[in-house]
Amino acid sequence: xxxxxxxDTRELCREHAWVAEVHAFVQGWSPAALEVMRGQPPSSYAxxxxxxxxxxxxxxxxxxxxxxxxxxxLVDSPLLACITAELQALALHxxxxxxxxxxxxxxxxxxLYRSVGSDILTVAKCSHKLQQYQGQMGELQERVEYxxxxxxxxxxxxxxxxxxxxxxxxxxxxxWEAFVFQQQEASxxxxxRRLSIMDELEESLQRARRELHDLLAxxxxxxxxxxxxxxxxxxxxxxxxxxxxxxxxxxxxxxxxSQKTLTGTAVPPxxxxxPQPCGTRQTLGCASPPGSRGLPRxxxxxxxxxxxxxxxxxxxxxxxxxRART
Numbered sequence: 001x002x003x004x005x006x007x008d009t010r011e012l013c014r015e016h017a018w019v020a021e022v023h024a025f026v027q028g029w030s031p032a033a034l035e036v037m038r039g040q041p042p043s044s045y046a047x048x049x050x051x052x053x054x055x056x057x058x059x060x061x062x063x064x065x066x067x068x069x070x071x072x073x074l075v076d077s078p079l080l081a082c083i084t085a086e087l088q089a090l091a092l093h094x095x096x097x098x099x100x101x102x103x104x105x106x107x108x109x110x111x112l113y114r115s116v117g118s119d120i121l122t123v124a125k126c127s128h129k130l131q132q133y134q135g136q137m138g139e140l141q142e143r144v145e146y147x148x149x150x151x152x153x154x155x156x157x158x159x160x161x162x163x164x165x166x167x168x169x170x171x172x173x174x175x176w177e178a179f180v181f182q183q184q185e186a187s188x189x190x191x192x193r194r195l196s197i198m199d200e201l202e203e204s205l206q207r208a209r210r211e212l213h214d215l216l217a218x219x220x221x222x223x224x225x226x227x228x229x230x231x232x233x234x235x236x237x238x239x240x241x242x243x244x245x246x247x248x249x250x251x252x253x254x255x256x257x258s259q260k261t262l263t264g265t266a267v268p269p270x271x272x273x274x275p276q277p278c279g280t281r282q283t284l285g286c287a288s289p290p291g292s293r294g295l296p297r298x299x300x301x302x303x304x305x306x307x308x309x310x311x312x313x314x315x316x317x318x319x320x321x322x323r324a325r326t
Contacts, residue, residue, distance in 0.1 A: 018055075018058070019059075022055045022059070022080070026079045026080065026083070029079075029083055034086055034087075034090060037087065037090055038090065038094060039094075041146075041149075042091075042146065042149040042150045042152070042153045043149075043153075045087055045090075045091050045150070045153045045157065046153050046156070046157055048087055049084055049087060049157045049158075050157075052080050052083060052084050052087075053080075053084070055080055056080045056081065059080070088154070088157075088158040088159075091150055091153060091154050091158065092154060092158075092165075094150060095147055095150045095151050095154065095165070095169075096165070096168065098143065098146065098147045098150075099147050099168050099169065099171075099172045100168075102140075102143055102144060102147065102172055102175070102176075103168075103171060103172055103175050106140075106175045106176065106178075106179045107175060109129055109133065109179065110175070110178055110179050110182055112125060112126055112129060113126060113129070113179075113182040113183065113185065113186040114182060116185075116186045116189050116190070117189065120197065120200050120201050120204055120255070120258060121254055121255070121258055123190060123197055123258070123262070124201075124257070124258030124259075124262055125258075126186050126190065127190055127262055130183065130186060130187055130190070133183065134183075134187075137180075137183075140176075140179075141176075144172065144173070144176045147169070147172060148169065148172075148173070151165070151169050194262075197262065198262065198263075201255065201258060201259055201262065204255055205252070205255050205256070205259065208248055208251055208252040208255060209252065211248045212245065212248055212249060212252065215241055215244055215245045215248065216245070218241060219238060219241045219245075224237075224238065
Protein backbone atom coordinates (compact mmCIF):
# COMPACT_ATOMS: atom_id res chain seq x y z
CA UNK A 1 0.00 0.00 0.00
CA UNK A 2 1.23 3.46 -0.84
CA UNK A 3 0.02 6.73 0.54
CA UNK A 4 -0.67 9.50 -1.93
CA UNK A 5 -1.13 13.20 -1.27
CA UNK A 6 -4.06 15.11 -2.74
CA UNK A 7 -2.13 16.36 -5.74
CA ASP A 8 -0.93 12.92 -6.71
CA THR A 9 -4.48 11.56 -6.39
CA ARG A 10 -5.82 14.21 -8.76
CA GLU A 11 -3.09 13.42 -11.25
CA LEU A 12 -3.82 9.72 -11.01
CA CYS A 13 -7.53 10.37 -11.65
CA ARG A 14 -6.74 12.41 -14.74
CA GLU A 15 -4.43 9.76 -16.17
CA HIS A 16 -6.89 6.93 -15.54
CA ALA A 17 -10.20 8.66 -16.28
CA TRP A 18 -10.84 6.09 -19.04
CA VAL A 19 -10.98 3.34 -16.38
CA ALA A 20 -14.27 4.78 -15.19
CA GLU A 21 -15.72 4.11 -18.66
CA VAL A 22 -14.51 0.51 -18.50
CA HIS A 23 -15.91 0.11 -15.01
CA ALA A 24 -19.31 1.49 -16.08
CA PHE A 25 -19.44 -0.83 -19.09
CA VAL A 26 -18.54 -3.92 -17.07
CA GLN A 27 -21.01 -3.06 -14.30
CA GLY A 28 -23.78 -2.51 -16.86
CA TRP A 29 -23.16 -5.79 -18.69
CA SER A 30 -25.83 -8.44 -18.11
CA PRO A 31 -27.79 -11.15 -19.98
CA ALA A 32 -30.22 -8.41 -21.03
CA ALA A 33 -27.36 -6.37 -22.49
CA LEU A 34 -26.19 -9.43 -24.40
CA GLU A 35 -29.71 -10.02 -25.73
CA VAL A 36 -29.77 -6.47 -27.12
CA MET A 37 -26.92 -7.51 -29.41
CA ARG A 38 -29.10 -10.16 -31.08
CA GLY A 39 -29.99 -8.98 -34.58
CA GLN A 40 -27.61 -6.01 -34.47
CA PRO A 41 -25.44 -5.39 -37.56
CA PRO A 42 -22.35 -7.63 -37.64
CA SER A 43 -20.23 -4.47 -37.46
CA SER A 44 -21.57 -3.91 -33.93
CA TYR A 45 -19.99 -7.19 -32.83
CA ALA A 46 -16.67 -6.13 -34.36
CA UNK A 47 -16.83 -2.71 -32.72
CA UNK A 48 -17.57 -4.18 -29.29
CA UNK A 49 -14.77 -6.73 -29.55
CA UNK A 50 -12.30 -4.09 -30.76
CA UNK A 51 -13.19 -1.84 -27.85
CA UNK A 52 -12.97 -4.64 -25.30
CA UNK A 53 -9.58 -5.72 -26.55
CA UNK A 54 -8.29 -2.13 -26.61
CA UNK A 55 -9.35 -1.73 -23.00
CA UNK A 56 -7.74 -5.05 -22.08
CA UNK A 57 -4.42 -3.95 -23.63
CA UNK A 58 -4.46 -0.67 -21.72
CA UNK A 59 -5.35 -2.41 -18.48
CA UNK A 60 -2.23 -4.55 -18.81
CA UNK A 61 -0.22 -1.41 -17.99
CA UNK A 62 -2.33 -0.67 -14.94
CA UNK A 63 -1.48 -2.40 -11.63
CA UNK A 64 -4.15 -4.96 -10.61
CA UNK A 65 -4.98 -2.73 -7.64
CA UNK A 66 -4.08 0.89 -6.94
CA UNK A 67 -5.19 1.80 -3.42
CA UNK A 68 -5.40 5.32 -1.95
CA UNK A 69 -6.55 6.36 1.48
CA UNK A 70 -10.10 6.42 0.08
CA UNK A 71 -9.58 3.10 -1.81
CA UNK A 72 -10.21 4.98 -5.07
CA UNK A 73 -9.23 2.33 -7.69
CA LEU A 74 -9.77 -1.40 -7.83
CA VAL A 75 -9.62 -2.79 -11.37
CA ASP A 76 -10.48 -6.38 -12.41
CA SER A 77 -9.68 -6.94 -16.11
CA PRO A 78 -10.65 -10.66 -16.58
CA LEU A 79 -14.31 -9.59 -16.85
CA LEU A 80 -13.56 -8.10 -20.26
CA ALA A 81 -12.45 -11.52 -21.54
CA CYS A 82 -15.69 -13.06 -20.25
CA ILE A 83 -17.78 -10.48 -22.13
CA THR A 84 -15.77 -11.16 -25.32
CA ALA A 85 -16.45 -14.90 -24.97
CA GLU A 86 -20.18 -14.24 -24.57
CA LEU A 87 -20.21 -12.12 -27.73
CA GLN A 88 -18.43 -14.91 -29.61
CA ALA A 89 -20.98 -17.50 -28.48
CA LEU A 90 -23.87 -15.24 -29.51
CA ALA A 91 -22.37 -14.55 -32.95
CA LEU A 92 -21.86 -18.27 -33.61
CA HIS A 93 -25.39 -19.10 -32.49
CA UNK A 94 -26.96 -16.35 -34.57
CA UNK A 95 -25.05 -17.31 -37.71
CA UNK A 96 -25.99 -20.99 -37.39
CA UNK A 97 -29.65 -20.38 -36.57
CA UNK A 98 -30.21 -17.84 -39.35
CA UNK A 99 -28.48 -20.11 -41.87
CA UNK A 100 -30.73 -23.04 -40.99
CA UNK A 101 -33.91 -20.94 -41.23
CA UNK A 102 -32.91 -19.53 -44.62
CA UNK A 103 -31.86 -22.89 -46.05
CA UNK A 104 -35.17 -24.46 -45.00
CA UNK A 105 -37.24 -21.62 -46.47
CA UNK A 106 -35.33 -21.41 -49.75
CA UNK A 107 -35.17 -25.17 -50.31
CA UNK A 108 -38.96 -25.49 -49.92
CA UNK A 109 -39.68 -22.81 -52.53
CA UNK A 110 -36.88 -24.07 -54.78
CA UNK A 111 -38.45 -27.54 -54.85
CA LEU A 112 -41.77 -25.99 -55.89
CA TYR A 113 -40.15 -23.91 -58.66
CA ARG A 114 -38.42 -26.97 -60.08
CA SER A 115 -41.77 -28.78 -60.41
CA VAL A 116 -43.50 -25.88 -62.18
CA GLY A 117 -44.38 -27.99 -65.23
CA SER A 118 -45.97 -30.90 -63.36
CA ASP A 119 -49.64 -29.82 -63.31
CA ILE A 120 -51.94 -26.83 -63.40
CA LEU A 121 -52.28 -26.52 -59.61
CA THR A 122 -48.49 -26.44 -59.22
CA VAL A 123 -48.29 -23.72 -61.87
CA ALA A 124 -50.71 -21.63 -59.83
CA LYS A 125 -48.76 -22.25 -56.63
CA CYS A 126 -45.55 -21.21 -58.38
CA SER A 127 -47.24 -18.09 -59.70
CA HIS A 128 -48.36 -17.19 -56.17
CA LYS A 129 -44.85 -17.72 -54.78
CA LEU A 130 -43.35 -15.66 -57.58
CA GLN A 131 -45.64 -12.76 -56.71
CA GLN A 132 -44.76 -13.15 -53.03
CA TYR A 133 -40.98 -13.40 -53.38
CA GLN A 134 -40.46 -10.91 -56.19
CA GLY A 135 -41.28 -8.22 -53.66
CA GLN A 136 -39.04 -9.80 -51.02
CA MET A 137 -35.84 -10.44 -52.98
CA GLY A 138 -34.12 -7.42 -51.46
CA GLU A 139 -35.01 -8.51 -47.94
CA LEU A 140 -33.92 -12.09 -48.63
CA GLN A 141 -30.59 -10.94 -50.01
CA GLU A 142 -30.05 -8.80 -46.90
CA ARG A 143 -30.69 -11.83 -44.70
CA VAL A 144 -28.15 -13.89 -46.64
CA GLU A 145 -25.61 -11.05 -46.53
CA TYR A 146 -26.16 -10.69 -42.78
CA UNK A 147 -25.16 -14.32 -42.19
CA UNK A 148 -22.14 -14.02 -44.49
CA UNK A 149 -21.00 -10.81 -42.77
CA UNK A 150 -21.49 -12.34 -39.34
CA UNK A 151 -19.31 -15.29 -40.34
CA UNK A 152 -16.65 -12.83 -41.55
CA UNK A 153 -16.72 -11.11 -38.14
CA UNK A 154 -16.28 -14.49 -36.45
CA UNK A 155 -13.27 -15.23 -38.66
CA UNK A 156 -11.57 -11.89 -38.10
CA UNK A 157 -12.49 -11.20 -34.47
CA UNK A 158 -12.74 -14.61 -32.82
CA UNK A 159 -11.51 -17.72 -34.62
CA UNK A 160 -11.63 -19.57 -37.96
CA UNK A 161 -14.91 -21.31 -38.74
CA UNK A 162 -15.10 -25.00 -37.94
CA UNK A 163 -15.53 -27.41 -40.89
CA UNK A 164 -19.26 -27.86 -40.23
CA UNK A 165 -19.70 -24.09 -39.99
CA UNK A 166 -17.90 -23.61 -43.30
CA UNK A 167 -20.11 -26.28 -44.90
CA UNK A 168 -23.26 -24.60 -43.62
CA UNK A 169 -22.18 -21.23 -45.00
CA UNK A 170 -21.37 -22.76 -48.41
CA UNK A 171 -24.73 -24.57 -48.44
CA UNK A 172 -26.54 -21.30 -47.81
CA UNK A 173 -24.69 -19.42 -50.55
CA UNK A 174 -25.25 -22.26 -53.04
CA UNK A 175 -28.93 -22.42 -52.11
CA TRP A 176 -29.29 -18.67 -52.62
CA GLU A 177 -27.71 -18.79 -56.09
CA ALA A 178 -29.96 -21.70 -57.10
CA PHE A 179 -33.02 -19.88 -55.76
CA VAL A 180 -32.29 -16.70 -57.74
CA PHE A 181 -31.74 -18.71 -60.92
CA GLN A 182 -34.84 -20.90 -60.50
CA GLN A 183 -37.01 -17.90 -59.63
CA GLN A 184 -36.24 -16.45 -63.06
CA GLU A 185 -36.71 -19.82 -64.77
CA ALA A 186 -40.16 -20.33 -63.23
CA SER A 187 -41.18 -16.78 -64.13
CA UNK A 188 -40.11 -17.28 -67.75
CA UNK A 189 -41.92 -20.64 -67.92
CA UNK A 190 -45.25 -19.16 -66.82
CA UNK A 191 -44.90 -16.02 -68.95
CA UNK A 192 -44.05 -17.84 -72.19
CA ARG A 193 -46.76 -20.50 -71.77
CA ARG A 194 -49.49 -18.39 -70.28
CA LEU A 195 -52.05 -19.07 -73.04
CA SER A 196 -51.50 -22.83 -72.87
CA ILE A 197 -51.76 -22.72 -69.08
CA MET A 198 -55.06 -20.84 -69.18
CA ASP A 199 -56.48 -23.25 -71.80
CA GLU A 200 -55.51 -26.25 -69.68
CA LEU A 201 -57.02 -24.60 -66.61
CA GLU A 202 -60.32 -23.94 -68.36
CA GLU A 203 -60.49 -27.54 -69.57
CA SER A 204 -59.83 -28.79 -66.04
CA LEU A 205 -62.58 -26.54 -64.66
CA GLN A 206 -65.11 -27.78 -67.21
CA ARG A 207 -64.12 -31.39 -66.55
CA ALA A 208 -64.55 -30.98 -62.80
CA ARG A 209 -67.97 -29.36 -63.23
CA ARG A 210 -69.11 -32.23 -65.48
CA GLU A 211 -67.95 -34.74 -62.90
CA LEU A 212 -69.99 -33.00 -60.22
CA HIS A 213 -73.08 -33.03 -62.46
CA ASP A 214 -72.60 -36.75 -63.12
CA LEU A 215 -72.19 -37.53 -59.42
CA LEU A 216 -75.30 -35.58 -58.49
CA ALA A 217 -77.26 -37.23 -61.26
CA UNK A 218 -76.13 -40.67 -60.09
CA UNK A 219 -77.20 -39.88 -56.51
CA UNK A 220 -80.63 -38.52 -57.42
CA UNK A 221 -81.84 -40.95 -60.07
CA UNK A 222 -82.32 -44.67 -60.57
CA UNK A 223 -82.47 -47.06 -57.66
CA UNK A 224 -81.77 -44.33 -55.08
CA UNK A 225 -85.33 -43.11 -55.72
CA UNK A 226 -86.79 -46.57 -55.85
CA UNK A 227 -88.58 -47.42 -52.58
CA UNK A 228 -88.07 -51.12 -53.34
CA UNK A 229 -84.23 -50.89 -53.35
CA UNK A 230 -82.09 -52.23 -50.51
CA UNK A 231 -81.69 -49.44 -47.97
CA UNK A 232 -78.39 -50.59 -46.47
CA UNK A 233 -76.76 -51.14 -49.86
CA UNK A 234 -78.04 -47.77 -51.08
CA UNK A 235 -76.64 -46.03 -48.02
CA UNK A 236 -73.20 -47.57 -48.52
CA UNK A 237 -73.15 -46.54 -52.16
CA UNK A 238 -74.29 -43.04 -51.28
CA UNK A 239 -71.42 -42.74 -48.82
CA UNK A 240 -69.04 -43.63 -51.63
CA UNK A 241 -70.68 -41.07 -53.89
CA UNK A 242 -70.37 -38.47 -51.14
CA UNK A 243 -66.62 -39.03 -50.85
CA UNK A 244 -66.23 -38.74 -54.62
CA UNK A 245 -68.37 -35.61 -54.65
CA UNK A 246 -66.43 -33.92 -51.85
CA UNK A 247 -63.06 -34.72 -53.44
CA UNK A 248 -64.19 -33.36 -56.81
CA UNK A 249 -65.73 -30.25 -55.23
CA UNK A 250 -62.49 -29.60 -53.33
CA UNK A 251 -60.52 -29.94 -56.56
CA UNK A 252 -62.91 -27.55 -58.29
CA UNK A 253 -62.39 -25.07 -55.48
CA UNK A 254 -58.60 -25.36 -55.91
CA UNK A 255 -58.93 -24.81 -59.65
CA UNK A 256 -61.03 -21.69 -59.09
CA UNK A 257 -58.41 -20.42 -56.66
CA SER A 258 -55.71 -21.17 -59.23
CA GLN A 259 -57.69 -19.25 -61.85
CA LYS A 260 -57.86 -16.26 -59.53
CA THR A 261 -54.12 -16.49 -58.82
CA LEU A 262 -53.13 -16.69 -62.49
CA THR A 263 -55.48 -13.95 -63.71
CA GLY A 264 -55.03 -11.67 -60.71
CA THR A 265 -58.78 -11.07 -60.41
CA ALA A 266 -61.69 -12.97 -58.95
CA VAL A 267 -63.44 -14.94 -61.69
CA PRO A 268 -67.25 -15.32 -61.26
CA PRO A 269 -68.09 -19.04 -61.04
CA UNK A 270 -70.22 -20.65 -63.69
CA UNK A 271 -73.28 -22.13 -62.09
CA UNK A 272 -75.40 -24.93 -63.48
CA UNK A 273 -78.64 -26.52 -62.28
CA UNK A 274 -78.18 -30.11 -61.18
CA PRO A 275 -80.90 -32.77 -60.94
CA GLN A 276 -82.54 -32.49 -57.50
CA PRO A 277 -84.79 -34.92 -55.65
CA CYS A 278 -87.87 -34.04 -53.66
CA GLY A 279 -88.10 -30.49 -54.97
CA THR A 280 -84.76 -29.34 -53.50
CA ARG A 281 -82.41 -27.04 -55.36
CA GLN A 282 -78.62 -27.02 -55.61
CA THR A 283 -76.08 -25.20 -57.78
CA LEU A 284 -72.53 -25.91 -58.74
CA GLY A 285 -69.60 -23.61 -59.24
CA CYS A 286 -66.47 -22.34 -57.58
CA ALA A 287 -67.68 -22.70 -54.04
CA SER A 288 -66.66 -24.46 -50.86
CA PRO A 289 -67.19 -28.23 -50.97
CA PRO A 290 -70.80 -29.02 -50.01
CA GLY A 291 -71.63 -31.27 -47.10
CA SER A 292 -73.67 -34.40 -46.95
CA ARG A 293 -76.89 -32.44 -47.52
CA GLY A 294 -76.11 -32.54 -51.24
CA LEU A 295 -76.63 -36.34 -51.34
CA PRO A 296 -79.99 -37.51 -49.96
CA ARG A 297 -80.65 -41.02 -48.63
CA UNK A 298 -83.54 -43.27 -49.56
CA UNK A 299 -84.46 -46.66 -48.18
CA UNK A 300 -85.94 -49.84 -49.62
CA UNK A 301 -84.98 -53.33 -50.74
CA UNK A 302 -82.76 -54.39 -53.66
CA UNK A 303 -79.34 -55.66 -54.67
CA UNK A 304 -76.06 -53.78 -54.03
CA UNK A 305 -74.15 -52.42 -57.02
CA UNK A 306 -71.18 -50.13 -57.48
CA UNK A 307 -72.26 -46.58 -58.36
CA UNK A 308 -69.05 -44.57 -57.85
CA UNK A 309 -66.54 -44.93 -60.68
CA UNK A 310 -63.33 -42.97 -60.16
CA UNK A 311 -63.90 -39.33 -61.18
CA UNK A 312 -62.37 -38.42 -64.50
CA UNK A 313 -59.13 -36.51 -64.22
CA UNK A 314 -58.55 -37.52 -60.57
CA UNK A 315 -54.95 -38.46 -61.40
CA UNK A 316 -53.31 -35.48 -63.05
CA UNK A 317 -51.35 -36.19 -66.20
CA UNK A 318 -48.08 -34.38 -66.67
CA UNK A 319 -48.34 -31.36 -68.93
CA UNK A 320 -46.62 -31.64 -72.29
CA UNK A 321 -44.61 -28.46 -71.73
CA UNK A 322 -40.84 -28.83 -71.37
CA ARG A 323 -39.49 -28.66 -67.86
CA ALA A 324 -37.70 -25.58 -66.65
CA ARG A 325 -33.92 -26.04 -66.56
CA THR A 326 -32.60 -27.08 -63.13
